[in-house]
Amino acid sequence: MASTLHSFASAADLAGSLADKVASTLSAAIAARGTASIAVSGGSTPKAFFQALSTRDIAWDKVTITLVDERFVPADNPRSNHLLVDANLLQKKAKAARFLPLYQDAASVEEAASVATEKTRAISSPFDIVILGMGGDGHTASFFPGGSNLATALDPSTPRGIITMEAEGAGEPRLTFTFSSLEDAALLVLHIEGEGKKDVLAKAEGSGDEAEMPIRAVLRRATSPVEIYWAP
Numbered sequence: 001m002a003s004t005l006h007s008f009a010s011a012a013d014l015a016g017s018l019a020d021k022v023a024s025t026l027s028a029a030i031a032a033r034g035t036a037s038i039a040v041s042g043g044s045t046p047k048a049f050f051q052a053l054s055t056r057d058i059a060w061d062k063v064t065i066t067l068v069d070e071r072f073v074p075a076d077n078p079r080s081n082h083l084l085v086d087a088n089l090l091q092k093k094a095k096a097a098r099f100l101p102l103y104q105d106a107a108s109v110e111e112a113a114s115v116a117t118e119k120t121r122a123i124s125s126p127f128d129i130v131i132l133g134m135g136g137d138g139h140t141a142s143f144f145p146g147g148s149n150l151a152t153a154l155d156p157s158t159p160r161g162i163i164t165m166e167a168e169g170a171g172e173p174r175l176t177f178t179f180s181s182l183e184d185a186a187l188l189v190l191h192i193e194g195e196g197k198k199d200v201l202a203k204a205e206g207s208g209d210e211a212e213m214p215i216r217a218v219l220r221r222a223t224s225p226v227e228i229y230w231a232p
């Protein structure tokens with residue numbers, strides 16, 4: 001499916017514009033179905049966007065928020081994506097939203113993946129919105145090059161849900177929604193910032209193996225168009 005690049009003069013401009021787009025998409029879903037869903041990424045990039053989105057005036061009590069991926073760490077760990085969402089998105093007006101975490105207090109990451117899959121089944125498919133990020137190594141969600149479950153995660157026949165991932169570049173074991181869970185969102189966004197990430201994107205858009213740069217699976221095979229939001 002085609003992708004469209006939306007370039008902005010600054011990260012602040014991008015954050016405001018993406019927040020407006022997400023807010024209007026959530027509102028349209030609520031008007032159509034009574035509820036709306038969004039799966040967001042963690043990492044360092046989404047902070048300003050989360051802060052902008054938290055101020056938007058929509059029926060947040062009808063919105064379910066979850067993460068596309070998470071580290072297998074509790075929510076008080078500084079590396080937790082849940083902590084980032086708590087501190088920056090689940091604030092102000094967005095405090096009224098329902099948040100479904102991926103991390104579970106389970107004996108193993110595998111058990112956590114299975115519990116998270118059950119709990120997130122309550123969200124209707126497909127997601128209204130998925131916001132992906134991308135690492136300098138071409139990973140997205142927790143689809144890491146060399147990841148222990150990468151082939152399964154990217155296989156379009158793997159069911160919707162959450163699986164585990166371990167990889168050298170990942171730090172902790174990870175929990176990640178599968179490709180099939182994310183690729184058909186009504187609004188599928190790739191949010192990246194900086195010249196370095198633009199170079200990584202250009203490389204990913206060239207030829208080469210998906211396993212080397214898993215973002216290629218999204219760019220090449222997502223059934224929804226990919227809206228790329230970039231700022232220097």
Ligand SMILES: O=C1O[C@H](COP(=O)(O)O)[C@@H](O)[C@H](O)[C@H]1O
Pocket residue numbers: 040041042043044045046068069070071081132133134135136140141142
């Ligand atoms: O590990 C992760 O990294 C990516 C990219 O993060 P960034 O810090 O380079 O913005 C992120 O999209 C993913 O959700 C996160 O778990």
